[in-house]
Every structure is written in C-alpha cells, then in structure tokens.
Amino acid sequence: MITIETLRRVFLPLWLTFAFVFIAILLTLFQHVEIGNDTWGYWLFARILSESGEFIIPDRSPIYIEYLQIFRWMGYPNMVTAEYIVTTMITAMILVLFLRPIMDLFHAAFVGVLLWIPYMQISEPPVQNLAFAFVRLGFILRR
Numbered sequence: 001m002i003t004i005e006t007l008r009r010v011f012l013p014l015w016l017t018f019a020f021v022f023i024a025i026l027l028t029l030f031q032h033v034e035i036g037n038d039t040w041g042y043w044l045f046a047r048i049l050s051e052s053g054e055f056i057i058p059d060r061s062p063i064y065i066e067y068l069q070i071f072r073w074m075g076y077p078n079m080v081t082a083e084y085i086v087t088t089m090i091t092a093m094i095l096v097l098f099l100r101p102i103m104d105l106f107h108a109a110f111v112g113v114l115l116w117i118p119y120m121q122i123s124e125p126p127v128q129n130l131a132f133a134f135v136r137l138g139f140i141l142r143r
Contacts, residue, residue: 017109021092024113025085028121035080038125043080046072064127087126091133092117098136101143 041060046068048056055062071079071086092112099108120129 013105017096017105018093020106020109021096021113022089024117025088025092028088028117029081029085031121033121036124042068042125042127061127064130067130083126084121087130088117088120091120091129094133094137094140097140 042065045056045060045065048054049065050069050072055065068079068083071083073079074082095112095116096105096108099111102108103111120126123129
C-alpha cells in the first residue's frame with residue numbers, strides 16, 4: 001500500500017533536485033554565449049522542413065530537426081532560449097539519474113550542475129548533448 005509518507009520520501013527529493021537543476025539552468029542564461037554555426041544550420045534545416053515538408057540533408061539528425069519543430073512557433077530568440085532550457089534540462093536530469101547509484105540525489109545534482117551545465121552551454125551542436133544523454137539513459141535502463 002502506498003502511503004503519503006512513501007510518496008513524500010520518494011518524490012519530494014526528486015522535485016527538489018528538479019527545481020535545483022532548473023534554477024541553475026536559468027542562471028546560466030545570464031552569461032553571454034552565442035550559438036555556433038552548426039546550431040544555426042539545424043535551425044535552418046528545421047525552417048526548411050516546416051516550409052517545404054522535406055529534409056534537405058537526411059544525414060543531419062532528422063529526429064533532432066523534428067524536435068526543433070516544437071519550438072519554432074515561438075519565433076527568434078525565444079525558440080532558441082526555450083530549446084536550450086528544455087535540452088539542457090533533459091540532459092542534466094538524465095545525468096543526475098545516471099549518477100544516482102554512486103551518490104545521493106543532491107550530490108548527483110550538484111555534480112551534474114557544476115561540472116556539466118557549463119560544458120553543455122558551449123558545446124556545439126546541442127544534438128550531441130541529447131545523444132550523449134540518451135546513451136546514458138540506455139545505461140540506466142540496462143542496469
């Protein structure tokens with residue numbers, strides 16, 4: 001039988017970790033980091049896909065180009081900022097879950113935020129961050 005105490009013991013630390021990582025990501029938005037050529041290329045491919053319905057270069061991560069369609073309705077620069085927040089949140093939370101078996105939840109979040117969010121902010125293109133995150137997710141699921 002699931003009690004309220006069990007739910008609080010399991011989900012409260014997870015929500016606090018989620019809030020900690022989200023606030024850390026929002027704080028990184030105050031640094032001036034310009035997105036690079038690869039990222040602009042992916043946004044161009046997403047625009048071409050939405051206007052023509054075709055992938056201009058099928059070898060360049062078509063799933064990621066589809067993922068960018070979620071954010072295109074916001075317009076520039078909001079679409080770039082929203083995509084950065086969501087992508088970094090997905091990557092950071094998967095990293096926290098990956099580190100969870102070797103350290104407690106707060107320390108996993110702290111290490112993930114301090115070590116990886118600055119790297120994720122400057123790495124190009126963001127599709128590599130997502131790919132790395134889903135490789136870690138594969139390790140988590142296989143444990």
